[in-house]
Amino acid sequence: MGKIVVIGAFGLINNQLDGQTVKTRNVCQLLRSYSSDEIMDVDTQGMRRNPLLIFRMIYRLIKCHTAIIIPARKSLTYLFPVVYIMSKIFRFNIILICVGGWQLEYFKGDSVNRPRVLQLKMCKKIRAFLPEMEKVNNDLKREFGFQNTEVFLNFRHINPLISNRNETETLKLVYLGRIQKRKGYETIFNFVDNLKNKPLNITVTFFGQIDKCDIEEFSSLVNRYSDYVKYEGELSPNQIQDRLSYYDVLLFPTTYYTEGLPGTIIDAFSAGLPVIATKWKLAEELICNEKDGFIVPFSDGQDEFNDRIVFLYNNRKILSEMKQCSRNKALLFSEEIAWQTLSKYLIHKP
Known part of the structure; x- marks a missing residue:
């Protein structure tokens, strides 16, 4: 049995519930439900509060065969390059799972933010870069020549027993x-x-x-x-x-x-x-x-x-x-x- 590390904002410290934290939790739960590997998590919010947790992340990355990172903009800018460099030293794969549809604009830059050339080069070399939507996937291939992308739809556990129950006039x-x-x-x-x-x-x-x-x-x-x-x-x-x-x-x-x-x-x-x-x-x-x-x-x-x-x-x-x-x-x-x-x-x- 191998080890997989999931890096992202879990929102457990303050019970933050938004698209970023819910998807991060769902990916981790998906792996624990379907994979036979040991799943280890790294909460980026926790590391901001307690920088010593960075050493736990490093230890887990050294032991894993795959790191799955689910970054917001700041983590893609600063944390992802660190994980990428470690992957070359300790020989593990990286899968990057996107939340939102901002990646093309992030790499290109705009009047406020400069182009992210380093992050772009690294993202094109990892095992998989998985956007949420087909348009983003096609744009990344067309504008930047990505060859490691595939659409990874947002997902939920679908309860087959639930049906719509409002039968009032309201x-x-x-x-x-x-x-x-x-x-x-x-x-x-x-x-x-x-x-x-x-x-x-x-x-x-x-x-x-x-x-x-x-x-x-x-x-x-x-x-x-x-x-x-x-x-x-x-x-x-x-x-x-x-x-x-x-x-x-x-x-x-x-x-x-x-x-x-x-x-x-x-x-x-x-x-x-x-x-x-x-x-x-x-x-x-x-x-x-x-x-x-x-x-x-x-x-x-x-x-x-x-x-x-x-x-x-x-x-x-x-x-x-x-x-x-x-x-x-x-x-x-x-x-x-x-x-x-x-x-x-x-x-x-x-």
Whole structure:
């Protein structure tokens, strides 16, 4: 039996739940469920708090045959080169798993950030570089000549026993994820503001961690629209699919253009919920417009966002059909499919 090291932000110190931490935990759990190797984890957040843990990382890297790194921008810039150099000395493989769709812009640089030439050269030489989305994969091959990439979809454990359970006249909308202005909660409250003048039986429930800088404003808005809106705190990953199944539609009005393949949307599909989302960079690769959701303009899309919700309120048969399409779509993001992709790169010799 060999050893595999998973390096990433696990978010266990402060129970941080976002796309980065959830995917890191899921990859580690996938390996422990399917691999016969010993799985060791290295929490980058823990190393920031206690630099002495770097020595534990070094020891584990020396002993492993494969290091799987799931980096955010800072870790790709500073930690990844260290792991890469060690891989040449101690002869282990590196698999880099992407979160989000920002990698092309990161390597190219922009008006604020310089091009990352060193990281680019190293990433092209590792065992596998696994982006979340097909467009990112194709762009990396076309613009930089990557030959070691393959799409590694975000994934979830799909519970086959869960089915959508809202049978009331109320159209129950839900938001799940980090609660911050850039994730678009203003768009949701703008819609709710219009409800005051319409005889529509619609509610909105928010789940997720509230960013510190947005707590005051968000709490004020929830109180102002308390007839329509509730905030029900955080959900642990094993609660999400069951809780979502009591709602009708997930709202995802993000203003992050480089979102990748958000796990929140997979959770929604798994619970049989279609999604109304803004057209971020890769939205059309995940959501089939008018089949398992609606994609509205990324900028100035408020009116269409509102109209799509009202349309589903007035057309429950179409909503029911979209729920079934969403549930079928979820099967593409199962653990089994994720393992088929990842396992082919887990060889013992570098």
